[in-house]
Amino acid sequence: MEGKHFHTIVKAPTSFPIFCSGNTGIDSNSGKSLEEADLLVVTSGGLRIPAHSSVLVSVSTVFKKMLDQPCQKPSFKNIIPILGVPCNAVIAFVQFLYSNSCTEEEMDRYGIHLLVLSHVYSVRHLKLKCVKGLGERLLMENVVDVLQLTRLCDAPDLYLRCMKMVSNNYIEVQKTEGWKFMQDNDPWLELEILQFLDELELWKIKRKKNREERNLYIQLSEAMECLEHICTEGCTSVGPYDRAPNQQKKKPCNKFPTCRGLQLSIKHFAICQKRVKGGCCACKRVWQILLLHSAICDQTGLCKVPLCRHFKLKMQLEKEENGKWKLLAKKVVSAKVMSFLSSHETES
Numbered sequence: 001m002e003g004k005h006f007h008t009i010v011k012a013p014t015s016f017p018i019f020c021s022g023n024t025g026i027d028s029n030s031g032k033s034l035e036e037a038d039l040l041v042v043t044s045g046g047l048r049i050p051a052h053s054s055v056l057v058s059v060s061t062v063f064k065k066m067l068d069q070p071c072q073k074p075s076f077k078n079i080i081p082i083l084g085v086p087c088n089a090v091i092a093f094v095q096f097l098y099s100n101s102c103t104e105e106e107m108d109r110y111g112i113h114l115l116v117l118s119h120v121y122s123v124r125h126l127k128l129k130c131v132k133g134l135g136e137r138l139l140m141e142n143v144v145d146v147l148q149l150t151r152l153c154d155a156p157d158l159y160l161r162c163m164k165m166v167s168n169n170y171i172e173v174q175k176t177e178g179w180k181f182m183q184d185n186d187p188w189l190e191l192e193i194l195q196f197l198d199e200l201e202l203w204k205i206k207r208k209k210n211r212e213e214r215n216l217y218i219q220l221s222e223a224m225e226c227l228e229h230i231c232t233e234g235c236t237s238v239g240p241y242d243r244a245p246n247q248q249k250k251k252p253c254n255k256f257p258t259c260r261g262l263q264l265s266i267k268h269f270a271i272c273q274k275r276v277k278g279g280c281c282a283c284k285r286v287w288q289i290l291l292l293h294s295a296i297c298d299q300t301g302l303c304k305v306p307l308c309r310h311f312k313l314k315m316q317l318e319k320e321e322n323g324k325w326k327l328l329a330k331k332v333v334s335a336k337v338m339s340f341l342s343s344h345e346t347e348s
Contacts, residue, residue: 140176147159
């Protein structure tokens with residue numbers, strides 16, 4: 001069909017939508033008439049689109065270089081061939097150069113071609129529009145094709161979006177014709193996808209581990225607060241040794257689930273016969289909580305938490321173990337600060 005338009009010049013307003021309606025022959029955006037056109041854009045089908053060099057040069061450095069170069073054949077001086085894409089895609093491309101816009105229908109039909117043209121001729125605004133438009137139109141049937149194109153057209157945002165779709169629908173994408181074609185013709189891209197999936201899986205594992213560690217540090221931070229709270233003012237039935245039960249705080253605190261577990265551990269620790277020899281796991285955890293508190297505690301006076309001063313003196317003598325507990329203490333304090341900031345931002 002395109003062969004019938006060989007040597008056809010697009011000049012009627014109804015044939016080329018960048019020109020305003022009516023018979024004035026004036027471009028509605030640039031104010032230039034067809035008579036002022038000083039070059040022709042030629043398509044693969046022989047369609048010739050009149051254009052203005054001043055407009056093309058103003059939006060594309062590539063066109064500027066092309067037009068600045070001396071031409072060996074005078075007959076080709078004012079001709080710019082744009083080949084290898086459908087004629088209507090070239091029309092939409094030239095229209096964008098004049099109007100800085102394209103329709104949704106043009107993006108649906110020629111989005112891939114427009115992305116290629118925008119990359120080849122360095123039309124940044126069109127490239128951004130194509131990246132956004134193609135990203136919104138990604139399907140499992142075309143995601144591999146678009147992915148191949150993003151590598152050639154240097155579109156990292158669209159590349160990442162395609163990779164995410166492939167990773168989320170890997171089994172379904174493997175069944176598409178695009179995937180099979182890629183396996184036969186572009187094994188390096190297949191390897192790149194598999195490496196991305198592997199790195200993504202490792203990242204998920206690492207993220208899960210970091211989240212679990214952070215939750216653990218937050219729980220330890222709450223346990224430290226509850227320990228100080230129990231040893232200074234008391235909570236329900238457990239309190240400091242130097243205060244009578246009727247003077248202790250009877251109402252549960254705002255961290256009672258953590259505080260309750262710590263209270264039960266303290267009660268067990270007080271009566272367990274195996275705690276000294278280290279034969280009781282529950283008592284060992286209490287020892288560790290007391291030791292962690294001493295690593296965090298910055299009170300210069302007498303701390304009411306049992307064995308705090310004793311453990312501080314012991315840590316000064318055992319420098320190697322001291323380093324490990326200081327590192328843990330630092331992470332617990334950091335988790336406490338991050339938790340506080342996060343809750344503060346949520347409230348704001």
